[in-house]
Amino acid sequence: MNRKISVGMAVSIVILAMTVTFSITMLVAMRLFDSTVSSVKEKESMYxxxxxxxxxxxxxDYYQIDxxxxxxxxTAGYLLGTGDKYARYYTASAYTDLMNAQNGTLLGIGVELAVDQSGYAKVTKVYDESPAKEAGITVGCYIxxxxxxxxxSLSGVDAIQTxxxxxxxxxxxxxxxxxxxTEHTVDLTHxxxxxxxxxxxxxxxxxxxIKIRQFDASTPSxxxxxxxxxxxxxALSLVFDLRDNGGGLLDDALxxxxxxxxxxxxxxAEDQNGTRTVLGSSTGDSYVSLPMVCLVNGNTASAAELFASSLRTLNGARLVGTTTMGKGTIQSSPQRLSDGSAVVITVAKLICGDGSCFDGTxxxxxxxxxxxxxxxxAYYDYTVENDPQIQRAVSTAQQMSGTTTVSGVNEAASSEAASDSTAADSAAAEAASSEAAASSETAAESAASSEETASSTAE
Structure with a gap:
């Protein structure tokens, strides 16, 4: 039986639908308003x-405020309070120095440095035609x-370079x-x-x-x-040394x-909502099919970790050394503020092409x-020829290419023997520790028994 809806009923239905829609809209708006008000109140409370x-x-306060x-x-404290461990604040002068260093206005003396156990800055590289080179500073000298x-008295290599x-x-x-x-003191002109x-x-x-110290605009060429x-x-194989490579510019690493x-x-790049955006792809036009090894350590970070991970996934490279730092996040370019200072914050998580992420691990x-x-x-005293980690990476590359030399076999055997020795020492230490623990446990049980007996006697 067909039922006909009258004009009056249709109008009523439309009005009801409009009323429900308006109510829902107002409810959402009120909740958003309440959330905004709450946020505003929290900010007001903070300020x-x-x-x-x-x-x-x-x-x-007794002291004069600067x-x-x-x-x-x-400002620095605000960034610290956000929980973003990679956020950074640059004072106006620090930001100016950063920009000047990047555009070549601010120059160093032409050395790469590392602070070793002496606390002094050991020269690990000297650039040609630099003030340091002309003054006679060589690799191995100490500033x-x-x-x-x-x-x-300075806080690390960056402070010294500054x-x-x-x-x-x-x-x-x-x-x-x-x-x-022998001590030397001289004025070096930049x-x-x-x-x-x-x-x-x-x-x-x-x-x-191939040693890659960092990734910047000149690195690809x-x-x-x-x-x-x-x-x-x-070359029958390649070893990429990424130890102590803290990353650099992500686009250039790609x-x-x-x-x-x-x-x-x-x-x-994965944002806070989980949305992913492709950062880069390889065309395969210059694909290198040689066996590859990436030598890494705990200071291999960020873009350098992406380089190693990508070569392992796409080229079948093997990683030699120790677990990397685990910095898998992307930071913004310095955002300049009105007073000339600047801030850098984390804007996304870095995800490898295969969907994995090394951040935190x-x-x-x-x-x-x-x-x-x-x-x-002796780390900074080693050369390419006698560095034990490089030797292990080289022997691994030779094994991958099927060209292992006698010295490569000996080095690999030596490394395995050292590992076995370390494992044996660890096992012995563990056994000794277990024996000591058992002895302590027996002593503890004996003491507990004596205490219990004493308690019973006292009762």
Whole structure:
């Protein structure tokens, strides 16, 4: 039986639907309003608290407030409070120095440094035609003071390098010790020199060794030249040394991966909602089919970890060394503020092309080769020829290419023997620990029994 809806009923239904829709819309709007009000109230409470502290301090504090320092530390403290461990605040002067260093206005003296157990800055590389080279500073020298300030009082390599920088034509006073511990002090005038991020050479067994210190705008072309040169000289395998490579510019690292990887997706950026955006892909046009090894350590981070992970996934590379740092996040470019300062914050998580993420965990290695305590002490004294981790990486590359040399076999056997010895020592220590624990447990039970007996007697 067909039923006909009257005009009046239709109008009523439409009005009812409009009423329900309006009610839902108002409910959502009210909830959003309540959320906004709550957020505003929380912010007001925070600012009121700061203002309250400010009023009290200004009324009672004995010390004079440096307004610039106060504002800088307030901003830095805010970023610290967000829980973003990679967020960074640059004061106006620090941001200016950063920009000047990037555009070449601010120059160093032409050295790479590392602070070893002595606390002084050991020179690990000297660039050609640099002020340091002309002054006679060589690899292995120690910089002990900058402008009369003992480098032991400075907080790490970055602080020392900052002290060494200056505009072209200005000078810095540097004190250093040469290989015979003779002290030298001289004023070095800042002048231009060429820097590189990639070093390479051919090692025994036709293993091409490539050291990548960081990724920046010049790295892709330098890496391309290194690979081509080694290939021309009949390299049968490649070792990429990424130890102590803290990353650098992600886009340039992606370009470097594209130089060797087959076609495929290289990385994604994942926002806080889980939405992924492709960061880069490899065309496969310059695919390198040679066996590869990536040498890594706990200071291999960010873009360098992506490079190693991508080569393992796409090229079948093996990772040698120790677990990497585990920094799988993406930071913004410095956001300049109105007073000339700037902030950097984390904007996304870095996801590898295969969907994995090493953030917080690092990359585990295929061949574990940590440094012993003695080897760690001598770390900056090693050369490419006698560095034990490089030797292990080279022997692994030779095994992959089927060209293992006698020395490679001996080194591998030596490493395995050292590992077995370490394992044996650990087992012995564990056994001793278990025996001691058992002894302690027996003693504890005996003591408990005596205590219980004593208690019974007392009762």
């Amino acid at each position: 009121n608290k700061i203002a309250e502290v400010d009023r009290y301090v200004r009324s009672n 307004e610039t320092t106060l504002y800088d530390r307030l 002990t003071a900058v402008d009369g300030t003992d480098v032991k 002290r060494l920088r200056g505009e072209s034509g200005t000078s810095v006073n540097v004190t250093w010790l040469d290989s015979e511990a 002048s231009g020199y060429s820097t590189t991020t990639v070093d390479f050479q051919m090692l025994q067994g036709n293993v091409g060794y 330098e890496l391309d030249y290194a690979i081509r040169s080694l290939s021309t000289n009949n 370009s470097c991966i594209d130089l060797v990887a087959p076609e495929g997706t290289l990385a994604y 690092g990359l585990s290695v295929d061949v574990d080769r940590p440094l012993t305590a003695d080897e760690q002490t």
